[in-house]
Structures are given as structure tokens and as C-alpha cells.
Amino acid sequence: AQSVTQPDIHITVSEGASLELRCNYSYGATPYLFWYVQSPGQGLQLLLKYFSGDTLVQGIKGFEAEFKRSQSSFNLRKPSVHWSDAAEYFCAVGTISNFGNEKLTFGTGTRLTIIP
């Protein structure tokens, strides 16, 4: 069965500093990988996704992620964070069930705090 591990529960970064959020996945086949962001009291917004091809993917809000098959990782990065980036970030792996359900399996999330 597929699973996602986000080893960092909480990260604090100074505004303007670089950011890297870690994500490791477990899945037998080629994974479809995603990063979502959730602001307090809000639903999830898709930041970026990886299906195939170039292992460095660009997303919205200046985020990027790199797929490394050898490390089973899909880490999220941003060169310079803004106070508005403070939120909860979720990594997810996608699979297709026998019912055609494009099921997402999420990690437990990393809460990002930005300090001035």
C-alpha cells in the first residue's frame, strides 16, 4: 500500500530565507506526487504536481519540487519565503483504484511558521 511521510511536523523560517519541506513516499509503481497548501480554516490548494518527465516541477506562488526516484523523495522548495506562506503543507501520492478512483494519500503535514 502507498504511504507518505513528512518527517518535519513544524518548521520556523525567517521571512526572506529559503525553505525546503521534506516528503518521502512509498509506492510500488511510478508515483504521481503532489503538494497542497492549507491556510487556517481553509480547504486545500494545489501547489504543484509531478506525473512524469522533468523531475524539477514548478508550481504556483514561486514554489518548486524535485522528484528523486532513488531517494523516494519529493521535497518542496522556495528560494525566499513571504509572511503569507505561513500555512500547513501536505504532500500526497496519487493512485488509481479498480473503480477508477484517483485516490490521494496524504502525509501528516508540515506546519510552516514565518518570523519577521
Added chain:
Amino acid sequence: DTGVSQDPRHKITKRGQNVTFRCDPISEHNRLYWYRQTLGQGPEFLTYFQNEAQLEKSRLLSDRFSAERPKGSFSTLEIQRTEQGDSAMYLCASSSHSGHLYEQYFGPGTRLTVT
């Protein structure tokens, strides 16, 4: 495109009561999902509809839970005889069969508190 909407946003109920939540997906989306998110956890899949057909249910969805999607439009999630363990955020998402694979759009969620 007004996005996925959910109603109510917050619900407080006493243990043993029944509650019903509503989700309105993006109008042209034929796929609809329900997820549950407890504190400190990521969303967990509950059930999936393609048009009006409920095609998959997680084992998390006990007999007290029922979901419908009449006419393939809005969906409702009902919890009967609520328990304190049902306290969570219930998220709805929708996607289009003709759209990008896995591009699920999430609503703001309904936060349920069972006292």
C-alpha cells in the same frame, strides 16, 4: 467558476444526534470525493462518486455514515448517532474526468465538533 462550496462551515452537535453536510462541486465536474481530516493529520479518503454512482467507500466509513449524490450534482454526507470520535474537518473535493488527472479542487470544509 465559483469553486467547491460546503455547508455548513461549522457544526456543533451533541453525541447521539444526526448531522448532515452538503457539498456543491464545481458545476462541470463529474467526480466528487469526501475526505476526513482530524487534528494533526492529513486528509483521509472516505468515499468517491462518479456522477451519481458511489463507486468506492473507505473502511473508515462505518455504517453510521452515508453519502449520496442525487442526479450527479451536489452531495450530502450524513452521520447518524454521532460520537466524539467523529469530531473532525470533513472536506469535499471535485474533479473533471476530462480534466487533468488528479486535479482535485477542495472546498473549505465543514468542521464538526461532537460534545
